[in-house]
Amino acid sequence: MFTAKFLLAALGFTAVSSPLILAGELASPSITACSGSINPPDGCSIISVVSAGCINLTGDLSSLNKQVSWAQVPAGFVCTFFQNRDCTNGGVNAHDVVVLEGGIWDMSDVQGIAGPQNFDDQTSSISCSPV
Numbered sequence: 001m002f003t004a005k006f007l008l009a010a011l012g013f014t015a016v017s018s019p020l021i022l023a024g025e026l027a028s029p030s031i032t033a034c035s036g037s038i039n040p041p042d043g044c045s046i047i048s049v050v051s052a053g054c055i056n057l058t059g060d061l062s063s064l065n066k067q068v069s070w071a072q073v074p075a076g077f078v079c080t081f082f083q084n085r086d087c088t089n090g091g092v093n094a095h096d097v098v099v100l101e102g103g104i105w106d107m108s109d110v111q112g113i114a115g116p117q118n119f120d121d122q123t124s125s126i127s128c129s130p131v
Contacts, residue, residue, distance in 0.1 A: 029074040031126065035063065038070035038104060049077060049128045054087035056125045068107055068123040075102035079128040081110075081119060087127045089113075096122070101131065 029049045036042025045064055047055060057065040073079045082089060083096035090096050098110045098119045108120040 029077060029128075031074065031079060031128065032070075032072040033064050033068045033123070033126075034070040035067040036069060038072060043067070044070075047126070049074065049079075052127065052129050054125055054127050056085050057123065058085070065124055066121050069120050070104070070106060071100065071123075072104045073100050073102050073128070076131055077102055077128050078131050079126055081107075081123045082125045082127070083119075083122045085124045087125045 031047045031049060032038065032041075032044055033047060034042060034044040036044075038044065043063070045061060047061065055061070057068075068081070071079075071081070078099060078101050080087070081098045081100065084090075095112055095114055095117055098107075098112045098117065100110060107122070108118045109116060110119050111117075112119065
């Protein structure tokens with residue numbers, strides 16, 4: 001048999017722990033983009049991932065426009081970094097787009113549409129989606 005004290009303690013624990021779990025589940029994934037190094041952080045900004053939306057490096061992010069040297073993409077996501085604004089590219093064989101999966105990336109040696117390339121100081125917009 002459960003006592004009233006035990007039930008109140010269990011309910012109290014559930015009420016306290018549930019919001020913490022929910023807050024963790026609802027937290028938005030983010031990209032870290034740096035104009036300097038990523039470790040130690042230099043010129044880094046954290047950008048919330050908007051699934052399948054285009055993030056232009058303007059406004060508060062304008063200091064990163066054409067300045068991204070390192071990027072960290074969250075696990076479970078694939079992000080496309082575009083040389084142009086509005087997440088547009090020049091075509092199938094263009095060298096103005098790189099696609100990166102979860103991990104830390106040195107933008108001077110990343111996989112582009114046409115193969116490995118130097119994309120350092122090229123990014124003007126980013127689009128991410130879950131894998």
